Amino acid sequence: xxxPYEVLGVKSSASADELKQAYRRxxxxxxxxxxxxxxxxxxxxxEISQAYSILGDKDRKKKFDRGELNADGSERGPxxxxxxxxxxxxPFGGGAEDIFNDLFRRAGRGNxxxxxxxxxxxxxxxxxxxxxxxxxFLDAARGSRRRVSLFDxxxxxxxxxxxxxxxxxxxxxxxxxxxMGGGEAGDAFVEVQVDSHRFFERDGDDIHLYAPVTxxxxxxxxxxxxxxxxxxxxxxxxxxxxxxxxxxxxxxGIARPGKTAGDQFVRLxxxxxxxxxxxxxxxxxxxxxxxxxxxxxxxxFDNP
Numbered sequence: 001x002x003x004p005y006e007v008l009g010v011k012s013s014a015s016a017d018e019l020k021q022a023y024r025r026x027x028x029x030x031x032x033x034x035x036x037x038x039x040x041x042x043x044x045x046x047e048i049s050q051a052y053s054i055l056g057d058k059d060r061k062k063k064f065d066r067g068e069l070n071a072d073g074s075e076r077g078p079x080x081x082x083x084x085x086x087x088x089x090x091p092f093g094g095g096a097e098d099i100f101n102d103l104f105r106r107a108g109r110g111n112x113x114x115x116x117x118x119x120x121x122x123x124x125x126x127x128x129x130x131x132x133x134x135x136x137f138l139d140a141a142r143g144s145r146r147r148v149s150l151f152d153x154x155x156x157x158x159x160x161x162x163x164x165x166x167x168x169x170x171x172x173x174x175x176x177x178x179x180m181g182g183g184e185a186g187d188a189f190v191e192v193q194v195d196s197h198r199f200f201e202r203d204g205d206d207i208h209l210y211a212p213v214t215x216x217x218x219x220x221x222x223x224x225x226x227x228x229x230x231x232x233x234x235x236x237x238x239x240x241x242x243x244x245x246x247x248x249x250x251x252x253g254i255a256r257p258g259k260t261a262g263d264q265f266v267r268l269x270x271x272x273x274x275x276x277x278x279x280x281x282x283x284x285x286x287x288x289x290x291x292x293x294x295x296x297x298x299x300x301f302d303n304p
Contacts, residue, residue, distance in 0.1 A: 003071055004051030004064070012065070016058070023052040034127055034177070126177035126186035133158070133190050137197035140164040141229040141254055148190060150175060158190060163205065163256030166194035200229065205254040205262030212271045213237055215280075228252040228264050235266060243270045 005012050008022040030045040032038070054073050055061045063069045068076055129151055135144065143162035149155050156175060164170075169191050176186025201208045211226050221239030225232050228249065235247060245268045253262025273280075296302070 002047060002051075004054050007047050007051035008055065014055075016056075019052065019055050023048065023056065027052075034124070034180070123183035124180040125183045126179040128186040129176045129188050131188060131190045132193060134193045134195065135160060135164075136195050137200060137202075138229060140166075140192065140194040141200075141202075148188075150188065151177070160192065161257065163254045163259075164192050164194065165202075166192070168192050199227075202254065205256065205259070207253045207262065207264040209264070209266060210269045211235070211266045212269050213241070215270060215272060218242070218268065218270045226266055229254065237268065241268055241270075243268060 005014070008014075008019065008026065010018055010022050014022070026048045027045070028034075030041050030048060032042045032045055050073065053060075054064050054069060054071075060069060060073070063075075070076055131148055131150075133146055133148060135146060139146075139160060141163065143164070144160045145157050146160060147155050148158050156172065158170060158172065160170075169189050172188040172190065174185045175188035178185050199209045207229060209226070211224065213224060216222075217224060217237050218241045219239065221237050221241070223234050223236055226235050226249075230252065233249060233252065235249065237247070238245075247266045247268070249264040249266065251261045252264035255261035
C-alpha cells in the first residue's frame, strides 16, 4: 500500500484543513461517476479514500504517525487481525464520506425564499474527452468532413477546416461527458494527424515540391504542367535552367479562411533518359571538347 501522505500529495506536517482540502480536490477529480468505465481512475479513488480514512481521523492519524498502523489502515502487531483497524465508523472513519457528499450536494437556503430549507444538487461540468483522427494531406489542405465515433456510441460529422496542420486540435463544444446536477456537458477535443504526401512538402502555408524536367526543357525552356494542392497548373520553365532552379507560383500554397494564401515553390530537377541515346552521347562528347566548363569551381568547391 502507498503512503497515505503520498497519495494525498501532502507533507506529514499538513494540518487537518490541508488534508481535507487535498481530499476534496482529489475525490472530485477521480470519482468513478465522473470517469465511468475507467478502472485506473476507480483504483485511484479507492487509494484516495483509504488514505483519508486514516489521516482524516485525528486518533488514527496519530497512530499512523507513531507507526502503530499500516498504510492500509490495519493495526500492526497482534491487534492487526481484526477488521482492518477501521473501528466502528466504517471505512471512512466518519469524515471522508461526509466530505464527499458535500462535493455533490449543498444547502440552498434562501435561494427560493428565506427559510425554505430546500437543497439543490451541485452543478458540475462534464469531463472533457479526447480523440484522434488521421486524414490525408490534401484533405487537410483543402478542408473536408470526417465522421468520428463518440464514447457513447453516437457519431458526429466533424468539419476539417482548410489548411489544418498536423497535430492541430479541433474543439467540439458539448460533445464530452454529460454534466451532473444540470451542469453543462464537457467538450470533445479531436487531434488531427495529417499523413505525408509523396511529393508535396508543407512549410507553414507554403508548399514545396520537385518537378522533373527533360534536358530539352531545361536547355530550351517551355511550359510544363505541375500539380498544386488546388489542382494542376501550367508553369513556364526559363531557357537554360539548371537542376535546383526554383520557380514560384504565387497564391498556390495553403489557403486558410481569412488569411493570405501561401505560395508554391517548384524546384527543377533535370532527368536524363532512362536509356542512354547514342546520338546524344556522341554529340555531347564532341561538344564538350570545345565547350567544357568547370561547374564545381563555380560552386566554390575549390575553396571550401
